[in-house]
Amino acid sequence: MPRDGNATRERILGVAERLVTDQGYSATSVDQVIAEAGSSKGAFFHHFSSKTDLAVQLVARYVAADLAHLDAGLAATAHITDPAARVVAFIRHYEDGADELMAEQSGCLYATVLAEREFTGGEINDQVAKATRVWRDAVADLLRAALATRRPDTDIDVGALADHLYTTFEGGFILCRTYADRSAMRAQLRVYRQLVEALLRI
Known part of the structure; x- marks a missing residue:
């Protein structure tokens, strides 16, 4: 079965929002977002071209x-x-x-x-x-x-x-x-x- 890419994107955004709100954008790393979202770098960069792009979409x-x-x-x-x-x-x-x-x-x-x-x-x-x-x-x-x-x-x-x-x-x-x-x-x-x-x- 194909994976639901939108669900992955939303999960990453949800985790990123919590982390950025709680600790600030600069203190939040892409690796931390990936780890807490249970994702992978490949999945992250499929949806977001960079950390700045993540912020824009967030x-x-x-x-x-x-x-x-x-x-x-x-x-x-x-x-x-x-x-x-x-x-x-x-x-x-x-x-x-x-x-x-x-x-x-x-x-x-x-x-x-x-x-x-x-x-x-x-x-x-x-x-x-x-x-x-x-x-x-x-x-x-x-x-x-x-x-x-x-x-x-x-x-x-x-x-x-x-x-x-x-x-x-x-x-x-x-x-x-x-x-x-x-x-x-x-x-x-x-x-x-x-x-x-x-x-x-x-």
Whole structure:
């Protein structure tokens, strides 16, 4: 029977994501990824031309999952007709799922790879920036609609407020590691929701 090459590729990517997230890109070797994935050099280089190519594909995979995470929140709140209620429910969607998120991953791949100087301004940086802008635009649209109904005279920077959700996620990952407490993510998302509620006077 022919081997499932896609399953091998996914196994390598899964192991690589865990290793890179936990210990950093520079500290993760191809040999370590191969060994922990139970693969071979031949199989690795069949799917990835180099360690850098692995990083590019790894980030592309992470971006797809991240944007699916955004789509899930939008879909879960699409039935809510009141804009203010919807944006609050959207944030609460991630707040309620924070413990599960932290059980699945120990950190954010974005922050890990962007800490590497060699990726600054390159393809990986572009992938992360594009995904972040998709989040920013979607959240800003929700916030703008909500503010129009509750605070039409406000001068709040909606884009910056939308970006603050991104920084809340990133900061939450750091706090979870700092305190060795997975609930820190949920606490930070709760504070962000409360901030938005206060701005909307809910």
